[in-house]
Amino acid sequence: MDADSIPTKLDYYDNMFKLESKATLISYFKADDGRQALILDSTIFHPQGGCQPSDTGFVNVVDCDVKFAVQDVRSRDGIVFHYGVVESSGGDFEKGFEKGKEVILYVDESRRKLNSRLHSAGHMLDACMQNVGLGHLEPAKGYHFPDGPYVEYKGTVPQSELQSKAKELELEANALISRGGKVSVSVLPYEEASKLCDGCLPDYIPKDSTPRIVKLGNNPGCPCGGTHVSDLSEIISMKVSQIRTKKGMTKVFYTIGS
Structure with a gap:
């Protein structure tokens, strides 16, 4: 099975009150609709569905000055897609989104x-x-x-x-x-x-x-x-x-x- 097709572990499923967690980056790409997207091995972001809007927040790459602002989250065939924009101080930010990188997830608490x-x-x-x-x-x-x-x-x-x-x-x-x-x-x-x-x-x-x-x-x-x-x-x-x-x-x- 391709690594990108492995279902995302839903950390919020077990702990609804967890607003910060660590995960591993599976892939970073531009979706068919032009949006930038991240796939992670696990997530605390609730995707839109089940009558509930998606969470928003940030994904920070560990040991790298790169932040991904999560604007929308969707699930398809068990895989969670985090859509948003990159916020970086400059340089080749795409290196920060290499497969296997450790990231920290922050969910917007008020939302x-x-x-x-x-x-x-x-x-x-x-x-x-x-x-x-x-x-x-x-x-x-x-x-x-x-x-x-x-x-x-x-x-x-x-x-x-x-x-x-x-x-x-x-x-x-x-x-x-x-x-x-x-x-x-x-x-x-x-x-x-x-x-x-x-x-x-x-x-x-x-x-x-x-x-x-x-x-x-x-x-x-x-x-x-x-x-x-x-x-x-x-x-x-x-x-x-x-x-x-x-x-x-x-x-x-x-x-x-x-």
Whole structure:
């Protein structure tokens, strides 16, 4: 197997709160779209996906005055691509990106925390739905981005109830935030993971796999590969700005406090 095709080890997968790490450079190149890119043997940068934006930050080459500003991170076939620009004091900076070089990764802390809070808030809404009489809605997808986060569900809500349900859901979510609760992450055999999720895992998860399960407080767990807060209280507060029902789908739009 070509070294460039070896899957990137996801360090954030095991430790969501790690913001600095060391890695080895696999390759530095110009991508098809013209952007400069790095592939490393491991990374703490979360790539865009799973309803969550990518991390940003820097990659510094050890013993070399070369810094790579990470502007976007994507994953393809298990390989993580770090896209950005080189910041150097001059000279032949490409020598600093030779294969095998040791690098230090720095994730932007403020962006990681915001993304983690938004992502956790989206999962928390799922946990609140049953308690406000919306348990018949089946989670479909989310968009946990700062410019318009929402969670989408299969099923509808009567137009006459949309406003009242938005208020109920907001009250329920803020009560949960106020009480707080530890957020834990576990990679488990399928059967154990299923039990942690109230005996039900999505059909897309293979039964011979070991899913990564996120558990928010005392609520049932859910499969997720993203980053999260360590305690629900870190979300601070939530505003359910709107609930829309259209074509058999319901969207819950939300914002979080600062």
